[in-house]
Amino acid sequence: MLRYIFKRLLILVPLLFGITLISFVVIHLAPGEPTDMQTQMNPQAGTELQERLRVQYGLDQPLYVQYGKWLSRLVQLDFGESFATDRRPVFDKVVERLPVTMLLNVLSILLILVVSIPLGIASAVRRNSGFDRVTTMLVFAGFAMPSFWLALLLMDWFGVRLGLLPISGLKSLGYEYLSWSGQLLDRLAHLILPVFVSALGGVAGFSRYMRSNMLEVVRQDYILTARAKGLSEKTVIYKHALRNALLPVITILGLSVPGLIGGSVIFETIFAIPGMGKLFYDGVMMRDYPLIMGILVMGAVLTLLGNLLADISYAIADPRIRHGQQEG
């Protein structure tokens, strides 16, 4: 097992290198340069400012030199400085936005799991019942609904009309003066709508997935065996069927690891949440190469690690895979 993990980790290195190379080239293929963004169509800025910036950013050098320099800094875990006018280290910019995004994503994944697993099981067990049909309809409606539209409706309803929940942001204005419990409540109140809206699409997809998994498992011979043994329906479903139906959840969780640091632009924009999605989007729009590369690299590392983690946990959870490996 350890050898297997070590081998997988080794493969990650060239893979990561390839990813950075491709991303770097692709980003530079996009038309426009950060210097255009900062100087053009500005009646005050002369063309020499553009040249000056190009030199300061090192954009006057050939692409392979730029890549080499960037890579040699990356190896020392230095992501470089942003090309935005603030020129702050990319690492700082990412780190100040990461906690919010991760908090939201973790809460949203938890909500998705908590809601959609029971929902999926219930509709599978009562397949084609009225309950199944209603949930199916609701779930598809939730899936089809544009999240920005739903968000605005909810904000208008709960924020403006009822005045129950804050509309946007993460904290109220007087946050610093609240007691710790008040601060906690304030934080929670601000999180309710964003978490709900961001989880909705996931609930829709995941509960469908759970339902079909469950239906698949229930059809297996060992379930028939369990029933033939005379076990109660409850034991059959929750003990024999559920554990097997839950296996693919591991893969999904593994795949959602990189999603933890990725945000959604639309959603962050609407709720005025300073998260990773907006940071990345603005970076792309401004052609802020170091920032884009920094976020892509972090995302790539997490994706690769997430996949590895999923594979390992799969092996641990599912004896069939574990044994299959030892034979081969």
Next chain:
Amino acid sequence: MRSIFIGAVFLLFSLSACDNPQEASLPGVEKVLTPEYGDTFIEASIGDASTLLPVLASDSASSDINGLLYNGLVRYDKNLVPEGELAESWEISADNLTITFHLRKGVKWHDGAPFTSADVKFNYELYVDPKTPTAYAESFKQVTRVETPDPYTFVAHYEKPYAPALISWGMSVHPKHLLAGQEVTKSPLARKPIGTGPYKLADWQAGEKIVLEANPDYFAGQPYIKRVVYRIIPDISTQFLELQTGSLDFMGLAPLQFDRQTDTPAFRRLYNKFRYLNFGYTYLGYNLKRPLFQDKMVRQALAYAINKEEIIEGVLLGYGAAATGPYKPDTWVYNADVPRYDYNPEKARELFQAAGWIDSDGDGVLDKDGRKFAFTIVTNQGNDLRSKTGEIIQRRFKDVGVEVKLRVIEWATFLKEFINPGNFDATILGWTGGPEPDQFNIWHSSKIGPRQLNFIGFKNAEVDQLLEEGRRVFPPQQRKAYYDRFQEILAEEQPYTFLYIPEALPAVSKRFRRVEPAPAGIRYNFTQWFVPAAEQKYSR
């Protein structure tokens, strides 16, 4: 906490509304109140500030905030006439080549250090330093030499008279004692600014909010509003929802919001709405290097084919004015007597015909020498007003037999692939200006190079001369002669079809008094705004 805030506000408003209904509805005629200190002014910004060093900042969020943190030597007053800020007074030499500023005494930086002429000299050097990546060096480059005869006198010498010189010293002054000998792009002041302005930075939560606090030692007296909070809310629908709950005190409204969505008693009870013309206009610019647009008559015909009123009505819901040139109608430099091109499709067809464009094959599109009159208008993505304007123009051009395609392109690509290489037929864009009428960079024939602002390739010897001379004389009355003629030529030549000037449509909470619209807008006297103690909403 939030609900307590809101509850308190409603209480206050219902009280004040009962006590003196006059006050709530007619801010202009209310009885004169003595200003009181306190309260917080909250507004939203669609983007976070990038840097609070004005020399580096080029985004509007940073500029707005920097305007409260820093001062220049001079500024525009409510009537857009330069007045002293850090300079108490100034003299311009008879030959217009030297400006002597007499600086205000006793001004202190936010850290307590005294402000002197050495700061002003350093500031000039900072802007013109080739290592400083600033967008604001151009006007300071006209300066040949500066002097500081004593700590409160600063002299700037010019080689040629330069009319925008005086107001160019309105650029924010940076502290020498914190920046000298350092690399400005690495300075910590970008996040922890030290200025001389009416407000100091209190807190900056990246992407979330920026909090400013009144500077008790401000040379013109402590501002009445104790705190200013900029909340970063990138979506204007969200901003509008926040405004409706009373959590924002200021917002620039969209025409639709101004016109339809704020016409409720609840909104009128909380906010005053204002409207005035912005500095800036939207235009349809023709690439004059293309054979299609070489003929002046063709450009005039196109101008006649466009119904500007319809665009203003459709795109701005009427909240704008038709543009006839680069200046707005309520300024001294505006020339009202230029040829106008009121919508007249008949006239357009006549002019096309005179220029040799007729629909000879009857397919509904004009042609000449076997070539159809068809072209593409490009504009940038993310500006809804421009793409809608394009659609309306497309329709009207079709009426007179001109086939137009519209392409909307992401900004970076738009610049790189279309504007910079001159690879476009016509474009819808806008310019934001200011009270200074100098238009050298946009219209002078020396500015047609790659990446320069005269990208449509306009060349006119008389305009060149007018622009050169217009920036050499100082008194507005004399300058006006040059710019009047300049506007006539532009109207005659139609290198752009000037389309419209949008209005600024701000809503301001009724708590704030002394909000008095003037040619300069409403924010020029922000430090004088106050909230009567009984109506103050935020006590801390």
